[in-house]
Amino acid sequence: MMPDHSQEQASASLPTFPLTLNINGETRSLEIDIRTTLLDLLRERLNKPGTKKGCDHGLCGACTVSVNGERVVSCLTLAASIDGSDVLTIEGLADGAELSSLQQCFLEHDGFQCGYCTPGQISSAHAMLAEHARGDLSMVSFETTREAVLTGQLELTEHEVRERMAGNICRCGAYANIVAAVRAADQRGRA
Amino acid sequence: MAPEESSVGKEVNRVEGHAKVTGSALYSADFHFPNLAYAALVQSEIPNGRVEAESLRTSAERASRAPGVLFVLTPLNCPPLNVLSRDLTFDLPLERRPPLSDLSVQHVGQHLAMVVANSPENATDGVSLFSLEYVEAAPQLSAEEVLSQPVPADEKNGQIRHGSYLPDHFVKLTEEKLQDHRGPAEASPSTFQVDSTYTTPVNAHYPIELASTIAFWEEGKLTVHDSTRWIAGERKALAGYLGIPEADIRILSPLVGGAFGSKSFLWMHVALTAVAARELQRPVKLVLTRDQMFSSTGHRPRTKQRIQLSAFEGGLIEGSEHHTLTETSTVAHFCEPAGLSTRFLYHSPRLAVSHQVARINAPTPCFMRGPGEAPGLFALESAMDELAYSAGMDPVQLRVLNHADIDQTNGKTWSTKHLLECYEQGRKKFGWEKRTMAPRSMTRDGVQIGWGMATATYPGRRMPAGCRVITNVERGVEFASATHEVGNGVRTVMSQVAADACGLPMERVSFASGDSFFPDAPYSGASQTTATVGSAVYKAAMEWQQRVKQLVISDAASPFHSHDPAALTITAGVVHSADGFSVGLWELLRTFDTTTVEHALTFDVQSDAGDQEKFAFQSFGAHFCEVEVDEEIGRATVTKWVAVFDCGRVLNPKLARNQIMGGITFGLGMALLEQVPYDAKTSLLIGEYYLPTHADRPDFDISFIDKPDYALDPIGVRGIGEIGACGVPAAIANAIFHATGKRLRDLPIMLEQLMKPFPESTPHMEAV
Numbered sequence: 023m024m025p026d027h028s029q030e031q032a033s034a035s036l037p038t039f040p041l042t043l044n045i046n047g048e049t050r051s052l053e054i055d056i057r058t059t060l061l062d063l064l065r066e067r068l069n070k071p072g073t074k075k076g077c078d079h080g081l082c083g084a085c086t087v088s089v090n091g092e093r094v095v096s097c098l099t100l101a102a103s104i105d106g107s108d109v110l111t112i113e114g115l116a117d118g119a120e121l122s123s124l125q126q127c128f129l130e131h132d133g134f135q136c137g138y139c140t141p142g143q144i145s146s147a148h149a150m151l152a153e154h155a156r157g158d159l160s161m162v163s164f165e166t167t168r169e170a171v172l173t174g175q176l177e178l179t180e181h182e183v184r185e186r187m188a189g190n191i192c193r194c195g196a197y198a199n200i201v202a203a204v205r206a207a208d209q210r211g212r213a
Numbered sequence: 214m215a216p217e218e219s220s221v222g223k224e225v226n227r228v229e230g231h232a233k234v235t236g237s238a239l240y241s242a243d244f245h246f247p248n249l250a251y252a253a254l255v256q257s258e259i260p261n262g263r264v265e266a267e268s269l270r271t272s273a274e275r276a277s278r279a280p281g282v283l284f285v286l287t288p289l290n291c292p293p294l295n296v297l298s299r300d301l302t303f304d305l306p307l308e309r310r311p312p313l314s315d316l317s318v319q320h321v322g323q324h325l326a327m328v329v330a331n332s333p334e335n336a337t338d339g340v341s342l343f344s345l346e347y348v349e350a351a352p353q354l355s356a357e358e359v360l361s362q363p364v365p366a367d368e369k370n371g372q373i374r375h376g377s378y379l380p381d382h383f384v385k386l387t388e389e390k391l392q393d394h395r396g397p398a399e400a401s402p403s404t405f406q407v408d409s410t411y412t413t414p415v416n417a418h419y420p421i422e423l424a425s426t427i428a429f430w431e432e433g434k435l436t437v438h439d440s441t442r443w444i445a446g447e448r449k450a451l452a453g454y455l456g457i458p459e460a461d462i463r464i465l466s467p468l469v470g471g472a473f474g475s476k477s478f479l480w481m482h483v484a485l486t487a488v489a490a491r492e493l494q495r496p497v498k499l500v501l502t503r504d505q506m507f508s509s510t511g512h513r514p515r516t517k518q519r520i521q522l523s524a525f526e527g528g529l530i531e532g533s534e535h536h537t538l539t540e541t542s543t544v545a546h547f548c549e550p551a552g553l554s555t556r557f558l559y560h561s562p563r564l565a566v567s568h569q570v571a572r573i574n575a576p577t578p579c580f581m582r583g584p585g586e587a588p589g590l591f592a593l594e595s596a597m598d599e600l601a602y603s604a605g606m607d608p609v610q611l612r613v614l615n616h617a618d619i620d621q622t623n624g625k626t627w628s629t630k631h632l633l634e635c636y637e638q639g640r641k642k643f644g645w646e647k648r649t650m651a652p653r654s655m656t657r658d659g660v661q662i663g664w665g666m667a668t669a670t671y672p673g674r675r676m677p678a679g680c681r682v683i684t685n686v687e688r689g690v691e692f693a694s695a696t697h698e699v700g701n702g703v704r705t706v707m708s709q710v711a712a713d714a715c716g717l718p719m720e721r722v723s724f725a726s727g728d729s730f731f732p733d734a735p736y737s738g739a740s741q742t743t744a745t746v747g748s749a750v751y752k753a754a755m756e757w758q759q760r761v762k763q764l765v766i767s768d769a770a771s772p773f774h775s776h777d778p779a780a781l782t783i784t785a786g787v788v789h790s791a792d793g794f795s796v797g798l799w800e801l802l803r804t805f806d807t808t809t810v811e812h813a814l815t816f817d818v819q820s821d822a823g824d825q826e827k828f829a830f831q832s833f834g835a836h837f838c839e840v841e842v843d844e845e846i847g848r849a850t851v852t853k854w855v856a857v858f859d860c861g862r863v864l865n866p867k868l869a870r871n872q873i874m875g876g877i878t879f880g881l882g883m884a885l886l887e888q889v890p891y892d893a894k895t896s897l898l899i900g901e902y903y904l905p906t907h908a909d910r911p912d913f914d915i916s917f918i919d920k921p922d923y924a925l926d927p928i929g930v931r932g933i934g935e936i937g938a939c940g941v942p943a944a945i946a947n948a949i950f951h952a953t954g955k956r957l958r959d960l961p962i963m964l965e966q967l968m969k970p971f972p973e974s975t976p977h978m979e980a981v
Binding site for chain 1: 226227229230231232233234235236237238239240242243245251280281332333334335338418419420421422423468469470471473500502503699700701702867868871872874875876877878879901904905906907908910912913
C-alpha cells in the first residue's frame, strides 16, 4: 500500500500544484510538490516503481518513459511541466497478461542481466520504433542513400538501432542482445 | 539422463525475465511502507581536516526547521556505534572507524549528516541548507605523496592510519600471496628483458541501480531492504555497529540492479539509515545519489605496476617480476591484488611479486569485477606482447611456448586446463593467420587497423553454502539460499540444477534468493556463486530425490510400494521402475497424505567447500580483437571480438554468453573510457564517468570449451562472472600497438595519446 503523504505535504507550507496526468490510460489528479520530478512522482506517489532511477540527472536513460508518445528522461521532467499529458510507462506496455512484442523479444533474446535498465531500454525502444516508422533520421541515417534520407524510408539496421539507443546505458553489457531484441520486434511489427 | 529431459545445458530464458520486462521486478527502493520517511546524506567537501562543530550544529538546526524535515543525524547527536570486530576489518574493506563517530574528515564524500524528511524533495532541501566549515589539514592524495612524506601517527586507537604497508595475502585466502618469490634473485645473464611500468586509474563499478536501503524496527528487531550482494556480511556488520544480536536483524535483498563488486563491505549509510529509523520509530528510505556512489560504495583503486619479463632467445621465459603500488583509504584495508596471476599464468622458474599499499585521503576502495586480474592482466598481457615483439614472435606462439603445465605456486596439477584449445579455436575463428606482424602494417578505408590478443584467467572458487527445500504439493519445490540475484542468472541456473537433480521439469522447481532467513551463502562475488550455491542446491535436490523415493516405496497405496529405491529412476517428473512401469510423480504425490509429503520433503542442507587440496582450480580463456584507430581524430573503435573460454561446464549458454559479453564490455570501458574524474588538488569530483554505450561495443563471437570440472564441484562448473573482463584492456592496447606502433601503458587510452604523432621522435612538420 502507498503511504498517503498528501496531508503532511499540505501542512509543509510550500506551494503545491494541482496536476492531472493520464498514466497508462488511467487519469490521475493530485496535488504535488512543485519540485517533484515525473520519476519521483511515479515511484514515490503513484506506486509505479517499474520506472527506475539510475543517475537522476539525465545520463543513463533508466528512467525513460513516453510523454505524449515521445521518449523523455523522467528524472529531468518536472511533473508540473507536463500537466494534462499522457504518460506511458513500462507498466503500461503489456496488454494484460500478454507481453508486447518488444517485451517478448527482450525476454527471448536475453536483452538484460540485472534488469534494472530494462524498463528504460524497452520504453526507449518503444518510442524509438515509432520515431523510425515516421521517418525521423539519426546521425547514422546519413551514411545511407540520398533517397532514404529524403524520404525517411530507412531500414532499421543494427547500426541505426545502436545509434538511436545510445542514450540507454546497460552496465551489465547486454547491448548486443538488446539490439537483437529491438530488431526482432521491428521485424515482427512489419510482418 | 537423456539430453532432452535435462534442463542444464539448455538456452533457458531467465526465470525472472517476465517480471523484468514488465516492470514488476522489485528492487530494494521499489518497496513501500506506510509512514515511510526519506533520508538524504550530507558529505564532506574536503579531503582532510576537521568539521567545525558549531557549523554542524547551526546547519542541523536550520535543516530541522525546514518544511517536512523530521530528524537530523550528525556526529553531535548520533548514538555511539560500535567498532567492528578485527575479523571484519583486518583483511576485508570494512572501515575501522564507525560512521559519524568523530569530527575528523578523512576524505571527500565522508558522511557528515543525514537529513530525514517526509518526502524526497524535503530531505534534499534539508541537505542543501547545510553550510559546513572546516579546519583543513594537508591531505595525502597519492601513493607518491605518502611515500615521500613523513608518516603521521595513528589516530583514534588505530582506526585512522597513515603511511604504507606490504599486505601478506588477499582477503582471507592465505595461499593467494601478495608478496611471493621463487628461484634465484637475479635474472640469468643470457636473457633479454622487457621492463615496463603500467598505470590504471580509479574505476567505478557504476551499477545502474543506486545503492538503496529501507530500514524499519518492530519490537526491537530490525528489518533492512538493501541492495546488497552480501546478506550475511551486512547482518554481521549491522549487528556489530548497533550492538544487537544477528538474530534480531533480517536483511532482504530482492533483485539487485548490478553490483560488479560494489554494494557490500561499505555499509555505513545502511547503519545510519537503521539508526534514523530507530530514532524516528518509522521506516526510513535512503537512495544514494549517483555522485555519492563514487565515495560510498567502493571503487577500484589506482595501480602503478612495474613488470620485468626476462626470456632466453627464442622466447622461453626465465623470470617474471610484478611489483604493484596501490592505494587504500586511511580508515580501511584493501589491496588491489594485481600481481596474483603473474605467479602462475606462464612458465617462469624465477619469480618476484610484491604489493605495496599506501593509505591516502580518499574514499575506501574495494573489489571490482576481476579484482587484481583486471588491472594486473592489463600489465602482464601488455608486457607479454612487448616480449613477443622483442623476440620477434607471434604473440599467440609466445604464450603457447610458455604454457604453464602445473600451478607453479604450489606444484599442484590443474583440475582441468584447456587454455591451448582456447588459443587454437580463437585463432581460427578470428582468422589470426592473416595478421601481419609489423605495427602499422594493416589499414582499411584510410584508418589504421590493429589485431591484438590476450590471455584471460581467473581462479575457480567454491565456499560453503546452505540451501533450504520447501515442498508444496500444489506448487512444487522451492529451493532457497541467502544468495543474491545480481544479474548473474543465479535464480535461473539454480532452477536448472535443481530440476535435473530432482528429476523434475523446470516448471516444478523455483529458486528464491535475497533473504537472511534463508540458509547462509557467501557474497555474490569472486565468480564463486554457481559452484558454491550450485553445490548446495545439487546436494539438496539429490537428498530430495532420495526422500521422494522413500515416500513412493513406503506408502501402502503406491504402485511402487516395497520396491527397491535404487531400482527406481525419476526423470522429467516421471517415476520409472526397473521393469518399465512409469507413473507421473506429481500425480502420485497428490494421492499421499499432503502433510506427510510436505513434511518429509522440506529440509535444509549445508554444503562445504569441497576438497580443494589435490588440485589447483583456475579458469582460462583467450581474447582476440580488432581495433580501428583513426589517428586524425584520436578515436579507437573496437570492431570485432572473438573469445573462447575454459570455465568448466556451461549450464545455460544463453546466459553465459551474455555474462561474458558484459565482462568484455566492462573491460572495453576500462581500456578506453573509464576513470573517476577527481581533481588532483581538491580531490573533488569534476566531470563525468564515461561508460560504454550501445554505440561502443564490438561484434562478438563468444564460445566455451564446455568441459566439466567435477573436481571443484558436483555440477562441474567454474564461475564466469569476472573472467570475461580479465585481459580485455591488454588485448585492446595490444591491438592499438599493432595499429599505430604506440605502446600505451596508461589507462584509459584517450584521444590525446592516439593523436600524438608517430614515431614520437619525428618532428610533426617536415622542414619546408
